[in-house]
Amino acid sequence: MGAEGGAEGEGGGGGVLFFRAGGVWVGGIMTIGVIGLGIIGATWARHYAAAGVLAGAWNRTPQPDFPQWAPTARAVAETADVVQIVVADPPAVRGVLVELLPALGPGKTVVQSSTIDPASSDEFRGAVVATGARYLEAPFTGSKPAAEQRMSVFYLGGEADLIAELEPLLALVSQARLHIGDHRQACTLKLAMNLNIAAQMEVLCESLTLARRAGITDDVFFGALGKNVANSGLVALKEPKLRAADYAPQFSVKHMAKDMRLATEAAGGAGVLPALDTARARLEQAAAAGWADEDFCALLKLL
Numbered sequence: 001m002g003a004e005g006g007a008e009g010e011g012g013g014g015g016v017l018f019f020r021a022g023g024v025w026v027g028g029i030m031t032i033g034v035i036g037l038g039i040i041g042a043t044w045a046r047h048y049a050a051a052g053v054l055a056g057a058w059n060r061t062p063q064p065d066f067p068q069w070a071p072t073a074r075a076v077a078e079t080a081d082v083v084q085i086v087v088a089d090p091p092a093v094r095g096v097l098v099e100l101l102p103a104l105g106p107g108k109t110v111v112q113s114s115t116i117d118p119a120s121s122d123e124f125r126g127a128v129v130a131t132g133a134r135y136l137e138a139p140f141t142g143s144k145p146a147a148e149q150r151m152s153v154f155y156l157g158g159e160a161d162l163i164a165e166l167e168p169l170l171a172l173v174s175q176a177r178l179h180i181g182d183h184r185q186a187c188t189l190k191l192a193m194n195l196n197i198a199a200q201m202e203v204l205c206e207s208l209t210l211a212r213r214a215g216i217t218d219d220v221f222f223g224a225l226g227k228n229v230a231n232s233g234l235v236a237l238k239e240p241k242l243r244a245a246d247y248a249p250q251f252s253v254k255h256m257a258k259d260m261r262l263a264t265e266a267a268g269g270a271g272v273l274p275a276l277d278t279a280r281a282r283l284e285q286a287a288a289a290g291w292a293d294e295d296f297c298a299l300l301k302l303l
Contacts, residue, residue, distance in 0.1 A: 029168055031055035033080030035073050035096050036114070037063055039249065040140075041086035043147040044173040051172045055080035060087075077103035082169060084111040084138075089258050090120035097127055104133040111166065113138045113154075115191070115255075117262040118184035121157075125183050134162055137183035139190035140174070143250040145237070151175045155193075157186025191263040198256055198279040198296070200234050205300040208242060218243050238297045247294035247301075254292040257283035 033056035034045040048054035049067040056076035057068050070076045077083050077100045093114050110128045128135040137157035146152050152174040156163050170177050180186045211221040225231050260280035267273050291298040
């Protein structure tokens with residue numbers, strides 16, 4: 001199924017062991033190629049490589065020392081059973097598909113894990129299925145720390161039998177795989193989740209700033225918040241960064257701003273969801289201030 005070499009044992013995620021002999025995965029695991037080696041894509045690709053299922057990896061900016069590096073995106077699709085796309089936005093996905101489509105057909109599957117809008121998902125799914133290949137919309141939640149710990153959560157949109165078939169493969173890089181519904185619903189839920197996160201971050205930054213200006217220490221603020229109903233996983237993840245003014249990206253301003261623009265389109269335009277409009281505007285201000293590549297907790301610096 002695209003893997004080559006002699007017999008060997010490979011350790012998969014969650015303690016699962018698969019065996020490869022003469023290029024056939026006895027455990028039923030297909031090979032996968034990753035397109036897009038940013039923060040998340042590179043981490044997942046290394047997990048797949050450690051499990052022995054990575055057939056190829058490609059990035060627009062060459063990384064020839066990366067495991068299973070391929071010279072083109074098409075070369076990845078020619079080698080792998082499954083191609084997982086993890087790039088920035090709908091135009092980037094569209095550009096990748098131009099390269100991939102000639103290599104797709106029956107027996108190939110595209111797992112689309114970039115954050116995109118429902119209309120783009122319609123377009124991409126139609127193009128892939130027209131070749132005879134299969135398509136699964138698979139956006140995810142979880143930033144760099146979650147990816148490193150195999151704690152990503154996939155929102156899967158597609159046929160139940162395809163999801164069941166890909167479950168062992170996606171389990172190598174994630175803690176949960178949720179079947180949301182169809183491809184459009186998976187895209188929409190991902191945007192809805194990111195709206196929650198972006199709005200929470202703005203409010204967290206504002207409330208922290210209000211407390212600091214009153215002379216309340218960070219110890220007191222976060223101690224109180226930890227016992228408040230408003231405490232959240234986002235607070236736990238970003239508290240150390242906010243305390244230390246650490247803006248190294250786990251999830252960048254530019255990517256969250258892009259997601260809020262896509263959410264605005266999915267909602268029917270500006271003025272429909274007021275908190276979304278505010279979150280998008282604040283992120284765009286942070287990007288305009290020169291912090292596009294910093295973590296989106298850099299919203300604090302606007303205050």
